[in-house]
Amino acid sequence: MRVSVIGAGLGGLCLAQGLRGAGIDVDVYERDPAITARFQGYRLVLSPTGFEALHGCLPSRWHPLLxxxxxxxxxxxxxxxxxxxxVGELGPARSGLVVDRHVLRHLLLTGLDVHTGAALTGYDVLDGKDGKDxxxxxxxxxxxxGASPAPADLLVGADGVNSAVRALLTPQTVPTxxxxxxxxxxxxxxxxxxxxSHAWGAKIAGDGVSLLLGAMRFGIPPKQAAEELAPEVRLPDTGDYVRWAMILPPNSSLGEETxxxxxLSRIQGWHPDLRALIEQADTDNSxxxxxxxxEPRERWARGPVTLLGDAIHATSPTGGNGANTALRDADLLRRSLIPAAAGSRSLLDAVGDYETQMLEYGAEAVRFSLEALPAYVAKP
Ligand SMILES: Cc1cc2nc3c(=O)[nH]c(=O)nc-3n(C[C@H](O)[C@H](O)[C@H](O)COP(=O)(O)OP(=O)(O)OC[C@H]3O[C@@H](n4cnc5c(N)ncnc54)[C@H](O)[C@@H]3O)c2cc1C
Incomplete structure (x- = not known):
């Protein structure tokens, strides 16, 4: 079996690792000209489900590094x-496993030959009948x-919120x-x-805007951790940082400002440590x-094309569940495909089972994230 994964985000890479580990041929195609072409260095909070999915897809020898x-x-x-x-509480205290997206992505890239500069523009389903005979x-x-690659048995659109695969497979499903x-x-x-530290996870409420802070601290620097625990993995030399996010009034644009x-122009008179925090920010990383x-809508026709992650259920970051759900998809699809690759069930049944479960929990993840959104939006 050969699977083409479109998109080298967290979901697509996690799936590719899981398939590779299961002995299934996989090719990953990424639109960006290079893996590090864009800022992707914010931290993520992994839920037990997301973390378990990562464990499931990664080789066990990398688990200590993870x-x-x-x-x-x-x-x-x-x-x-x-x-x-x-002045108040945003909700109950929250615990979780915090990971840097850039570092995690490098772990997920290890050993994969990703075709960069490969923006999918279309696909054709070639004649053939799925079935036992x-x-x-x-x-x-x-x-x-570039030239079109060899046909695959399955194409997985893991190409994010603007998914080109989704636009072809289920054009009525569009981002809101x-x-x-x-x-x-x-x-x-x-x-x-x-x-x-008392401000980590807090909402700092100002006049029409709010600032959210979170810390990323590494017990051991990731580069060193990789050298000691899994030498075939190269992780970036990333130090501890504070991630900040300012929610702006609806439909704001920045004009000429960086x-x-x-x-900075919106936090005049705020606590000096907050101003210093923004003044000392990495200019390349904001x-x-x-x-x-x-929001997933109607089910599409059965076939050798499916979707995963933000491409079919993009959440608001306020839910803290977009990556976790993409990783869950990757692990579920991996587990569904293993018997199909072994010939003990049909590929379309395997993909169909994946889609039934994924569409249900994916829609729930989007609903949850939208319910969490108003608490973070500043009151004008
Ligand atoms: C600020 C912020 C904080 C977040 N915090 C959390 C959190 O704490 N917890 C959590 O669970 N989630 C969080 N999320 C959400 C999470 O980042 C996403 O849900 C997750 O990255 C989705 O992964 P994905 O693989 O589906 O898509 P993406 O990571 O978006 O990857 C899609 C990839 O496809 C590529 N691509 C696009 N079009 C094409 C094409 N035509 N051809 C080829 N390649 C293409 C893109 O370049 C990209 O590399 C956060 C998001 C943001 C923005």
């Missing part, structure tokens, strides 16, 4: 004023540049813009910022993002 690059944290979720005084259909992907915009960035950790200037969601 365990070493996550930070086990517990945060009180307070509402603070701009001088960092407590007949020849299964194949799928031929087409890319903006919530209107919420935020600037995200990060600042190297110092003693001054480490002292802001993301960092946009935040950006404006909009919150769009994809």
């Amino acid at each position: 365990d070493a690059i996550v930070d086990d944290t517990r945060v009180e979720r307070l509402i603070l004023d701009t001088q960092l005084n407590k 007949g020849e299964a259909a194949k799928v031929q992907a087409h890319f903006a540049q 813009d919530t209107g919420v915009r935020f600037v995200i960035g990060r600042t190297p950790m110092t003693e001054q910022f480490a002292a802001l 993301p960092q200037q946009a935040v 950006t404006l993002l909009s919150i769009r969601v994809v």
